[in-house]
Amino acid sequence: MKIRFAVLHPAQALVAGFAAVIGAGTVALLLPFSHAPGRQTSFTDALFTATSAACVTGLAVVDTATHWSRFGQLVILGLIQLGGFGVMTFASVGILVVSRRIGLRMRIFAQAGVGVLSLGDVRRILRAIVALTVIAETSATVLLTLRLWIAYDESFGSALWHGLFHSVSAWNNAGFALYSDSLTRFASDWYVSGVIGVTIIGGGLGFPVWLELWDRFQRRSARNVTLHTRLTLLSTAALLAVGTVTVLAFEWGNAATLGPLDVPGKFVAGFFQGVMPRTAGFNSVDYSQMHDATLLVTMVLMFIGAGSASTGGGIKVSTVAVIALIAWAEVRGRRDVSAFRRRIPEAAQRQAVSVAIIFSIAVFVSTLLLSGLSPHSVRDSLFESFSAVGTVGLSLGITSGLDASARLVLVLMMFLGRVGAITVGTALVLQEQRRMFRYPEERPIVG
Numbered sequence: 365m366k367i368r369f370a371v372l373h374p375a376q377a378l379v380a381g382f383a384a385v386i387g388a389g390t391v392a393l394l395l396p397f398s399h400a401p402g403r404q405t406s407f408t409d410a411l412f413t414a415t416s417a418a419c420v421t422g423l424a425v426v427d428t429a430t431h432w433s434r435f436g437q438l439v440i441l442g443l444i445q446l447g448g449f450g451v452m453t454f455a456s457v458g459i460l461v462v463s464r465r466i467g468l469r470m471r472i473f474a475q476a477g478v479g480v481l482s483l484g485d486v487r488r489i490l491r492a493i494v495a496l497t498v499i500a501e502t503s504a505t506v507l508l509t510l511r512l513w514i515a516y517d518e519s520f521g522s523a524l525w526h527g528l529f530h531s532v533s534a535w536n537n538a539g540f541a542l543y544s545d546s547l548t549r550f551a552s553d554w555y556v557s558g559v560i561g562v563t564i565i566g567g568g569l570g571f572p573v574w575l576e577l578w579d580r581f582q583r584r585s586a587r588n589v590t591l592h593t594r595l596t597l598l599s600t601a602a603l604l605a606v607g608t609v610t611v612l613a614f615e616w617g618n619a620a621t622l623g624p625l626d627v628p629g630k631f632v633a634g635f636f637q638g639v640m641p642r643t644a645g646f647n648s649v650d651y652s653q654m655h656d657a658t659l660l661v662t663m664v665l666m667f668i669g670a671g672s673a674s675t676g677g678g679i680k681v682s683t684v685a686v687i688a689l690i691a692w693a694e695v696r697g698r699r700d701v702s703a704f705r706r707r708i709p710e711a712a713q714r715q716a717v718s719v720a721i722i723f724s725i726a727v728f729v730s731t732l733l734l735s736g737l738s739p740h741s742v743r744d745s746l747f748e749s750f751s752a753v754g755t756v757g758l759s760l761g762i763t764s765g766l767d768a769s770a771r772l773v774l775v776l777m778m779f780l781g782r783v784g785a786i787t788v789g790t791a792l793v794l795q796e797q798r799r800m801f802r803y804p805e806e807r808p809i810v811g
């Protein structure tokens with residue numbers, strides 16, 4: 365029986381691809397040699413972990429360092445790489461390698477997966493993605509391996525494994541760590557925090573931005589940089605500053621977070637925590653001990669997330685930038701929404717607002733269900749929901765204590781947060797159609 369893959373809508377193919385990867389990961393993690401001796405893995409544990417890894421979230425119901433064997437950790441690492449790289453992108457690259465050609469249908473799938481704007485650029489972009497991923501992860505692996513081997517007296521084999529795992533996890537904005545305390549032991553280490561932080565930021569910018577920056581570098585010119593790249597870079601810088609300043613301002617004297625660190629250590633940890641809400645999920649201080657003001661800003665940053673077509677999640681910085689520009693134009697009484705002498709199409713404006721509304725509803729539903737299914741407060745449930753839908757992985761420590769039903773809610777939210785963002789964006793673009801008529805206009809009362 366021949367399976368007609370071509371009949372699938374690109375959005376359907378993405379959903380099916382991620383679901384297949386999660387299913388295979390769940391089965392692999394249920395194997396007896398996937399967990400450490402003396403440990404037992406339930407179906408919900410395996411499903412939750414596989415979903416969190418494939419959706420590059422980082423939430424965990426068991427300790428990654430002690431519960432899983434080396435094989436189980438390799439499975440998680442593979443799921444992270446597949447999830448960050450994109451199932452359809454990975455399939456497209458495989459076709460390029462094997463046959464050196466790519467058909468129109470696979471180009472559409474790849475376009476949906478990596479967010480490129482032109483079908484003609486897909487082949488070049490796929491090659492660039494492979495090169496960029498290899499360079500970034502290899503560089504971070506070398507730097508972390510040397511630091512762990514020399515400064516922390518780990519054996520070379522252990523340092524290499526930890527360096528590789530955390531580099532892949534950081535570049536893909538996954539947040540899985542092989543230390544039971546995440547990265548709190550490196551809270552004041554500027555070297556480790558810096559390497560991981562920069563790697564996370566790089567993965568969160570998005571492949572289209574990196575490709576354009578490379579093109580501009582080759583041409584030795586910054587002229588005619590696209591609006592998307594400008595908005596992504598400026599929004600990213602602004603949000604990183606907001607996150608860092610917020611943590612430093614509210615946690616400076618908190619004895620349970622930044623308080624015990626010296627001044628340089630406070631700045632290192634403050635910067636690291638300012639980077640993490642960009643959907644990374646590592647932590648070098650205890651988030652459950654942070655002040656509510658810090659957590660509130662963190663939740664907003666998790667909701668916004670990283671750049672479009674990146675390894676990160678959230679509604680994306682460009683989406684928020686467009687919404688902010690809409691509000692600014694409305695306040696100033698301008699008919700057109702513009703930035704950097706470029707007018708933003710109405711279709712893009714509607715898509716940005718639609719994505720924000722859909723994700724807001726998802727967070728509300730998730731919080732409502734978690735509050736009803738668990739004894740935890742609305743604050744804790746809201747934080748966990750933002751983390752799951754934004755595919756961040758930060759937690760106030762309640763994840764492992766949730767029952768099976770509450771865990772399944774988070775599984776669904778992680779899946780929607782990762783696949784839903786791509787699917788919704790693709791569906792909105794591909795469903796766009798022009799009517800040959802328009803209804804009479806009538807203005808409702810707003811505000």
